Every structure is written in C-alpha cells, then in structure tokens.
Amino acid sequence: xxxxxxxxxxxxxxxxxxxxxxxxxxxxxxxxxxxxxxxxxxxxxxxxxxxxxxxxxxxxxxxxxxxxxxxxxxxxxxxxxxxxxxxxxxxxxxxxxxxxxxxxxxxxxxxxxxxxxxxxxxxxxxxxxxxxxxxxxxxxxxxxxxxxxxxxxxxxxxxxxxxxxxxxxxxxxxxxxxxxxxxxxxxxxxxxxxxxxxxxxxxxxxxxxxxxxxxxxxxxxxxxxxxxxxxxxxxxxxxxxxxxxxxxxxxxxxxxxxxxxxxxxxxxx
Numbered sequence: 139x140x141x142x143x144x145x146x147x148x149x150x151x152x153x154x155x156x157x158x159x160x161x162x163x164x165x166x167x168x169x170x171x172x173x174x175x176x177x178x179x180x181x182x183x184x185x186x187x188x189x190x191x192x193x194x195x196x197x198x199x200x201x202x203x204x205x206x207x208x209x210x211x212x213x214x215x216x217x218x219x220x221x222x223x224x225x226x227x228x229x230x231x232x233x234x235x236x237x238x239x240x241x242x243x244x245x246x247x248x249x250x251x252x253x254x255x256x257x258x259x260x261x262x263x264x265x266x267x268x269x270x271x272x273x274x275x276x277x278x279x280x281x282x283x284x285x286x287x288x289x290x291x292x293x294x295x296x297x298x299x300x301x302x303x304x305x306x307x308x309x310x311x312x313x314x315x316x317x318x319x320x321x322x323x324x325x326x327x328x329x330x331x332x333x334x335x336x337x338x339x340x341x342x343x344x345x346x347x348x349x350x351x352x353x354x355x356x357x358x359x360x361x362x363x364x365x366x367x368x369x370x371x372x373x374x375x376x377x378x379x380x381x382x383x384x385x386x387x388x389x390x391x392x393x394x395x396x397x398x399x400x401x402x403x404x405x406x407x
Contacts, residue, residue, distance in 0.1 A: 153219055156227060157247035158183075158197075160212040163238040165278045165398065169205040170212075179203075179239060183214070183231070190230045191220040200253040200405040201260055201354070206397030208279065211404040213253045253405070259323060259350050261403045264363045264395060266345040273340045276333070280344075281363075281399035287370030289329055289345065295369045296325045298379035299349075299362060306386035308362050309355035310394075318386075320358070324350040327366075348403070357394055365392035 160183075168176030172184070180197055187195050195216040203209055222230070228244035235241070265280040272282045302321040309318060328346045332339040347363055365382065368374040374382075374392060382390045 153217055153249075155215055155217055155247045155249050155251055156224065157213065157215045157245050157251060157253070158228075158231075158241055159243035160209060160214060161240045161242055162209050162212065163278065164203060164206050164208045166238065167205065169207070170199055170202045176205075179212075180214075182236065182239060184216075186231055186234050187216060187218075189234060190227065191218050191222070193218055193220070198253055200257050201402055203400075203402055204357070204397055207400045207402070208398075209402040212402055213257075213405045213407075215247055215251060215253050256407055257353075257405050259352055259406045260354065261324075261348065261350045261406070262354070262359045263346055263348040263401050263403050264359060265399045265401070266347070266363075266367070268343040268345060272342060273335075275335060276340060278398055279401075281396050283367060285371055287345070287367065288372065289327065289370065291372070291376050292345075292366050292370040293327050294376035295366050295374075295379050296327060298376075298383065299325050303383050304386055305355055305358055305383070307382050307388055307391045308358050308365070309388065310357035310361075311388065313356035315355050318355060320351050320353055320355065322349060322351045324348070360395040360397070360400060361388075361391055363395040363399075367395065368392035 162179050168178050170179045172178050172181045180199065184195060184197050187197065195218055197214050197216045199212055199214040201212065224244040224246060228241045231241045267276065267280045267282045268287050269282065270284040272280060299322050302319060304318050305320050306318045309315070326348050330344050332341055333344055347366065349359055349362065365374065369376050
C-alpha cells in the first residue's frame with residue numbers, strides 16, 4: 139500500500155463504493171474479465187487498486203468486453219475502506235496503470251450501485267474501412283473490408299434489429315446468458331470520407347455502425363455487424379434479417395466481425 143499525506147485523506151464511512159469511468163485500448167489484452175491465462179483489464183486494475191489501498195477489491199464492470207475490444211466509457215465500481223478522496227484514487231491509478239488504460243473519472247457511488255444491473259442501456263459502435271489501403275494509425279481500431287459495400291442495402295437491414303427480439307442467431311456459441319431476449323432501442327449507420335486525427339484528417343471510406351440496447355449477448359454486436367456487411371456485399375438480402383432472427387440459429391447469420399473495430403461508447407443509467 140502506498141503512503142499518502144494527511145491532505146489526501148477524508149473522513150469517509152467505513153465502507154465505500156467507488157465508481158470509475160474508464161477508457162482503454164483493448165488491442166493487447168485478453169478482454170475485461172480476469173482469466174487463468176492472459177493479461178486482462180480487470181486484472182490490471184485490481185492489481186493497481188490493491189497497490190494503492192492495500193485491499194483485495196473486486197472490480198465489477200458494466201460490460202465484459204472481449205479480447206481486442208476497446209472502451210471509451212466503461213463503468214466499474216469496487217468496495218473499499220480507504221479514506222483516499224476519489225480524485226486522489228483517480229490520480230494514483232493513472233500514475234501506475236499502463237498507458238493503454240486510463241481512469242477519466244472517479245466518484246463515490248451509493249452503496250447499492252451496481253454498474254451492470256443498474257444500467258438502463260449501453261451503446262457500442264463499430265468502425266469499418268471500405269478500402270484496400272488504410273492508414274497505419276487506424277489498423278488497431280478498424281475492420282478493413284476491401285470490397286464494395288452497398289450501403290443502401292446495409293441501411294435497409296437495420297430496422298429489423300430494432301425492438302425486443304430473441305437474438306440467439308447473433309450470440310457466441312459459448313455465451314452463458316440465461317435469456318437471449320434483448321431490446322435494441324437504436325441502430326444506425328453513418329458514412330464519412332475523413333476521420334479527424336490529432337488535428338489532421340485521415341482520408342478514406344469509413345462506415346460507423348452504432349447500436350444501443352438494454353444489454354448485449356456475447357459477440358452480439360460483432361455478429362450483427364458481420365451480417366450487415368454480408369448484406370452490403372449482396373450475399374444476404376436485407377429482408378432475410380427477419381428470418382434469421384426468427385430461426386434462432388447462429389448458422390443462418392453472417393460471420394463474426396473482428397474485435398478491433400468495436401468500442402463500448404457509453405453506459406446510460
């Protein structure tokens with residue numbers, strides 16, 4: 139446990155619930171959740187929390203992102219008896235975390251707050267580059283699809299996913315969710331010829347697919363994106379989305395899009 143001057147300590151209740159807002163580049167990590175092998179975001183954060191507080195705290199996240207998936211607005215919390223102020227916890231964690239993981243905010247949450255169960259919805263977006271040549275500054279964060287995509291067909295496929303459905307056709311084979319019913323409240327596709335980058339512009343042909351739902355099954359977003367891309371290639375009719383959903387058969391849907399294009403953008407409470 140690190141030593142802190144008295145000015146950093148505040149007279150808090152004996153047990154607190156600290157809420158963190160986290161960003162991370164998931165490229166070099168085996169996902170969020172601690173695993174027997176591989177370096178994970180949860181594992182690194184818990185190790186650093188132990189170093190700062192001297193406690194073996196369990197960090198609970200709003201969403202368990204898979205290996206290679208990124209986050210701009212992951213929310214997590216842990217219980218602690220530390221007297222350190224939230225801002226001090228934030229600074230201390232950022233001082234010892236790897237550069238690919240940053241705490242952007244820390245605060246005291248209500249004792250009953252749960253990042254996953256209290257979430258009303260989560261927003262993910264997925265980035266695609268429809269080019270044979272992609273800037274080297276993007277390869278970690280984008281799926282390069284070197285084929286012509288009919289964006290009209292892709293947009294026609296989107297409405298079928300809105301609403302409450304059984305998404306069995308779009309979950310991973312090892313998904314352990316008890317229920318496969320989810321409610322998608324929003325899904326959109328945007329295209330652009332430039333992406334802002336450090337005050338400059340990276341040129342190309344880019345597609346961003348955004349999905350908001352009350353919760354997601356494992357690989358659900360990536361499987362939906364992979365299926366929408368198949369519609370863009372002309373391999374699946376947009377009207378087939380309804381049949382694929384109704385079939386509850388993963389084999390009927392398209393391939394799983396690569397992890398690197400997926401971002402957890404925001405968790406709404």
